[in-house]
Amino acid sequence: MEFTESDVSWLAHGWDLGDAWCLTFVRGLDPAEALGRLGAPEESIRPLSYRELNEEGLFPFTVLAGRLEGWAVLIERNGSEAMKADVTEALSVGAELVSVMRLDYANDWFVYALDGDRVTSFDPRKPAWRYGSDPDRLLDAMREVGVDPTYLPGEQIGTRPPTMSEALLLAAQLTGVALSQEVLNGPLLGGDVGTRLSGS
Template identity: 25%
Template sequence: MYDDGFPVYSVLHGPIEPVSLGDRAPVAEIRHNRFIRSANGKRTVYRTADGRGLVYRTRLSPGLASIVVLQPAEVRRAEQPDTWLTWRFLDDGVHGAWRLVLIGPDDVVQWVFGREMGIARSAGSDDDGDAPEWLAKGLKADSAYCITVIHDVDPDEALRRFGALDMEISTATWMQLRRRADFEDLDSEGMVVAAFALGPHTLLVEDGGHEAVDRPDLSRGTFAVSSFSSAEDAHRFLVSEDGEVLASFTYRLASLAEGADPTVLTEPLAEMGIGDIDEFDDDDDSLLDDVELLCQVAGVSPEIGDVTGPARGAILRRPDVRRRRFAYSA
């Protein structure tokens, strides 16, 4: 029996305990119940159930992970003498990141996962799809994102509302912030948040988080709209005003919106050509463009230049940790 790719029980031998080989090992030793895992536990490599390939799993956030399989032919090519599979932080001058690598004698990198060996990356990694340019190319977040527009607050105030202390806020581009987070190799309690000025309003962007869709308090004294989408297409949408939920729905089903005033969505949907949201949601071929809806409700039209320049940002601890801190201070 296998659980999430690991053998856990044998009818002949009973329970099977996974065995960690640390954060590096020869490829040939990663088999059966043996695996390697990065020091912070975010990345794991283990054998496929048939023993021929390797599974490379990266935990993105609680309950969300990226899984890519190294095919048998590529695994065989990596089974070279005097080599080890491990991770290294590589800086390509654009966006440094921790990469899965094969190292040889004298600690020399032999190949990098997804490069020299031609290993296919996760589906959609280079496809911007139908996402607007500012989201797909500017923020590199075409399929997984959490974005929020808060009216009439500046970026620093938006970050303070989100939980950042003044000493945690700095100026950097989105790519620089993510690059710093990659270099620091944040654990599951870390998250990156950036705030971009859109005229008098602020666009708040979370990397690896989805706190804003649970935070109507971000709109205290004003108006806010948030949309979250995961790589697995889980989705949530929130419209709030002065700390009160006006409309909230999941899975892009705006017809099921709940809150104090779901009709706040009616006119923006009509602007998108959706006059009957019930009929739209009942059509299996229809898929609500939540990013366009967010822009319509918030009355903004971001462009790629709005999100590629310097922003105010912070690297924070995840919400449950910060909320304990707020409770103590209160």
């Protein structure tokens, strides 16, 4: 399936998830298993809607999970547990992971991991600085969605800087799925990661 900016603009430029969120797509896990690997005890996992998450003020200690074709999607509002190195490793063991974080007041981030290995990661606004075991793995895919892998702010005069739209399009291209408002507002699972966040 081919995706365009119209498929991701509601997230890239909207406020449905606020100004700080993390979306993580994991192929090879079901939503409950993904929540478990994120640190949610089995007994805490239950049906939960995004509306209930907001109305009850459960974020960032509760993470939502749904299914998009062969992928589990984890939805963190005001959280980014999946971006932590040990969590990325745990989530991607025996699986494939693509994660996008929006953090308007700091750095956005993009991660691609495979079978416990963080293959490449970078700030979508500074794609020339990439990290991981194979930081150049996604160069062709980046170019296809309009990201110049050599871009650094202030160094390419006249070049349009990458945006969150391109980061989300890259995730969609790699996974073949994209989070929609219908999925966000539909039935999901919620899991409590508060114990992990509190460090107890």
